[in-house]
Amino acid sequence: MSLEDVTAILGPVLESPSIAKLGQNIKYDLVVLRNHGIRVDGVRFDTMIADYLLEPGQRNHSLDAMSQRYLNHTMVPITELIGKGKKQITLDQVELDRVAYYAAEDADVPLRLYEILNPLLDESPQLRELFDSVEIPLIEVLAEMEFNGIQVNTQLLETMSQEFGSQLESLTASIHKHAGEEFNIDSPKQLSVILFEKMGLPVIKKTKTGASTDAEVLGELAKLGRSDLPELVIRYRQVAKLKSTYVDALPQLVSEKTLRVHTAFHQDVAATGRLSSADPNLQNIPVRTEEGRKIRSAFIAPESDWKLLAADYSQIELRVLAHFARDGALQQAFADDLDIHAQVASEVYDVNLEDVTSDMRRSAKAINFGVIYGQSAFGLAKSLGIDQQDAAEFIESYFTQYPGVEGFMDDTLRDCRKNGYVSTILGRRRLVTDVRDQDSLKNKRQRNLSERIAINTVIQGSAADLIKIAMINVLKQLQTGNWTARLLLQIHDELVFECPEDEIADLREMVVHEMENAAELEVPLKVDVKTGPNWADCEPV
DNA sequence: GCTAGGCGACA
DNA sequence: AATTGTCGCCTAGCC
Incomplete structure (x- = not known):
């Protein structure tokens, strides 16, 4: 044909x-x-x-x-x-x-x-x-x-595979020795038998089918100091995850024709309007640990005189929240381009900005994210390792400082009950029905979940709307102007390009303009840009 | 070969 | 019970 x-x-x-x-x-x-x-x-x-x-x-x-x-x-x-x-x-x-x-x-x-x-x-x-x-x-x-x-350095991944492989071998030997027998460390079921039956360590959290052995639990077990096993398993899991999911999987998805990986972006999967990425998923490439960033550094510019350029929205979800909340204090913080977590800390704790400690900032960051996810006092207490009572007071203090936020949440839930759906900034709808249920405990649980979904969808979905507009406008620019640069990836609040070095300055200016002007909100949108030879080693420009 | 569950990577 | 949205690897159980 x-x-x-x-x-x-x-x-x-x-x-x-x-x-x-x-x-x-x-x-x-x-x-x-x-x-x-x-x-x-x-x-x-x-x-x-x-x-x-x-x-x-x-x-x-x-x-x-x-x-x-x-x-x-x-x-x-x-x-x-x-x-x-x-x-x-x-x-x-x-x-x-x-x-x-x-x-x-x-x-x-x-x-x-x-x-x-x-x-x-x-x-x-x-x-x-x-x-x-x-x-x-x-x-x-x-x-x-x-x-x-996007081009991938398969040589580097091959080297890492060998390194991770030998690390796993020695970790496996050590874990089996500490356990006193050989077992499949990849099996949570078998690991449970060792930890909780054979060694008699306390069950901290349960799953549907038995005792949980996730990283949080293993961390608690490690703190008990009764065995080195939990710490070893944490490390084993970390290495095994990186090796199987990224280091060994990515080279297999490199096209022989282009020597690059070509993901599939799905437009109709995420209920909030976000994109998703598969085969390979390039929206969950590691970044948090040193070893993870080494994997990220395997994503490279295609020529020695080319660079990757990554442009990401700064705090876009909190800006969207400030927009919808019509909250003067929150909007002013963004208008002044302040460190939003530090600013919230200073207002919630009622101290001068320069007196905000790192702990206070960390708490404020947790509550900022908590608001976006609809977190409860229990959840906040747990994530901060504080008393539930203290967490409740902390939340109350937050709402006192930022009354618009509480108003936004109330309005969103009221509309949701009335319409049976919530809407994003561009009018995208997500049906959320269980917010009306009142009766049983099970319904209450479902209703609480629906309320969190309702709030989060408005924020996450609106942020997704904005970057979609930016992507369309950026590509229009790339197609109409005399550009060599190419758009490669979207990672929810970030766009990744490849570009000849001598075009970087122009590209940065164009991309920042299109992203920051995707829509006019009650607060400015801010974009940070970094470039470098690979996706890990990028410096601000 | 298919599916569910556990787990963990990202925003 | 207890913070949203994804994708994918591995095991285990079933056909």
């Missing part, structure tokens, strides 16, 4: 002007049809759109994954497309023909999509705007990033 054939099929199938435009602008070797879904009003809508692909099979799109998603919402009877089997088939030329054929034969598919979508979009101009001006144009941005991929 030729490019012209595929384009011809796409033309009449896809109604949106920007998708039609995408069809005309196809500039790559092949087009593959894949499902791109869009979440509107809490419901996922799948559609089929053009996507770029360098070579058939390059990204290992599996029909199984596609069929599973279609079966989940029955927009398309995919079983007719691929038969009843659930084989893992790489989407090669043959399968491409079948997918394209199907799209051509069943012209009903997009009509059915719009049958459902149109009444909703007619009812809400804001949703239509979100759909037409953000989600649909974003498809092309995601396709661009997937097409670009």
Whole structure:
């Protein structure tokens, strides 16, 4: 099947002007049809759109994954497309023909999509705007990033694999010696037998199926000083995680053609409107530990005179909160570009900014995040290691300082009860129904969860809205101007580019402008930019 | 080969 | 019970 054939099929199938435009602008070797879904009003809508692909099979799109998603919402009877089997088939030329054929034969598919979508979009101009001006144009941005991929230093990963491998060997020997027998350290079940039955250590936390052995528990057990085993297992888990999930997995996903990894960004997975990333997931590359950053340093600029450039929103969720809360004090703090955690600490503890201790700042940071997640006094107490009573007073003091925040939370929950959904800054909706339940203990638990979801969705989802606008505008700039730079990744509040050195200054200026002006909020948006030869060793510019 | 559970990486 | 949203590795149990 030729490019012209595929384009011809796409033309009449896809109604949106920007998708039609995408069809005309196809500039790559092949087009593959894949499902791109869009979440509107809490419901996922799948559609089929053009996507770029360098070579058939390059990204290992599996029909199984596609069929599973279609079966989940029955927009398309995919079983007719691929038969009843659930084989893992790489989407090669043959399968491409079948997918394209199907799209051509069943012209009903997009009509059915719009049958459902149109009444909703007619009812809400804001949703239509979100759909037409953000989600649909974003498809092309995601396709661009997937097409670009990012270069990986597989040599470095190979070296790390050997190093981690020998570390694991010696840790395994040591753990078995301390345990007095050999067992599978990777099995929480077997580890539980050793720790809690054989050694008689106290059970600190339970899971559905038995005693928990997670890092928090192991840390507590280590503090008891009765055995070196917990500490060794913590270290073993850390190394094993990095080795299996990143160091050994990433090289296998490097394309032979491009020598890069090409993730898949999913637009219709996260209920809040965030993107997600898979195969490989490039939104959870380690950064917190020294060894983790070494993995991150394996993501590199493609030439010696190129750099990676990472631009991230500073405190975007707290700024969104300040915007919605209409809280003067919080907004002033951002207007003055203060250290927000230190500022909150000084106001909650009622001390001068210069007298804020690191402990006070840490507490303020915890409560700032707690607000975003809807944390309780219990949760805050636990994360700060303080009394629940003290935590409750701390929260009360926070709400006294920032009354707008409490008002925002109340308003959000009131609207949610009235409408059955919450809305983000661009009007994206998430259905949240259990906020009305009152009765049993189980319902109370569910209601508390729903209330946290409601609050968090407005903040997390609005932040996602803003960066999507920025991505569309940034790509528009890259396409219209005389740029060599390429957009590679989005990690929720961060965009990663690759760029020739002599273009860095211009790119920084353009990206900062587009991100900071994605929307006009009650508080300024701030973007920090770093560049370097790899994703770990980036310096501010 | 499939699924659930535990765990842990990220924002 | 007790802070949101993801993806993926491994084990264990089942078919």
